[in-house]
Amino acid sequence: MNNYSGHEPKSYIGGDFLQSPEARSLRIAAEYVGPERQFHKSGISQTIIFFGSARICSSEEFESRKNLLLKEFDDSLDVNRPLVQKKIDLLVKQSELTEYYNAAVKLSHKLTLWSNSLPKEKRIAICSGGGPGIMEAANHGAYLAGGDSIGLNISLPQEQHPNPFISDHLNLEFHYFFMRKFWFVYLAKALVVFPGGFGTCDELFDILTLVQTGKIGKPLPIIIYGEKFWRKVINFEGLVEAGMIAESDISLFKYANSPEDAFEYLKNELTRTLEL
Secondary structure, three states: OOOOOOOOOOOOOOHHHHOOHHHHHHHHHHHHHHHHHHHHHHOOOOEEEEEOOOOOOOHHHHHHHHHHHHHHHHHOOHHHHHHHHHHHHHHHHOHHHHHHHHHHHHHHHHHHHHHHOOOHHHOOEEEEOOOOOHHHHHHHHHHHOOOOEEEEEEOOOOOOOOOOOOOHHHEEEEOOHHHHHHHHHHOEEEEEEOOOOHHHHHHHHHHHHHHHOOOOOOOOOEEEEOHHHHHHHOOHHHHHHOOOOOHHHHHHOEEEOOHHHHHHHHHHHHHHHOOO
């Protein structure tokens, strides 16, 4: 007897359809509605975003990596030692960057303790990209302070695992970069940008452009943390001199070089703009 029902499964049940090119718009919509539902359930309406490199590690992790590489060097054949030495040299060059990991933990911790002192409906959660490095440091600080810690992860070819300090109910993963960026910006009340590479620069300039062009109409204080690093990487004054940006555009952000200075600036700005 033929048990065929005479029709295909419902489209929203059929896994093949939902993963097809034709269903791309549905997947995009899901990355809007799904996070929106989760934030609403969790009472999250305001965030402070932390951007920065996934390659910056804590001082403890730095020492662990260095010891492993030194052991690998000692155990290597002579022919392999130059390659291992290059890894050691690169790691040593990044040693001074560990201070930024520690600073991100401290700043996130201070902001979360302050947020926890506010009425529940006015609290501001720390939000990062959910991965290692500065992202982990931001979540770590919020975790230590007993606050909500949001991670907006992204699936990549070299898989980026969520760090262990994200609140379980706020550990979200995205396929589409632009939907992830939307959720970074939509709830953001402030932005802190630590040293980073292509991804960090992309996120920084994306938000600076949105603020400059008025596409972000709300007040959004922006901290660029680590003036020495960023002035070496980006010559904003050169852009002004060349007429590529207005002199007033420099005022869209503020440099900070210590967790204390960054905290006081953000606390004052958020208190004023959000009437806390």
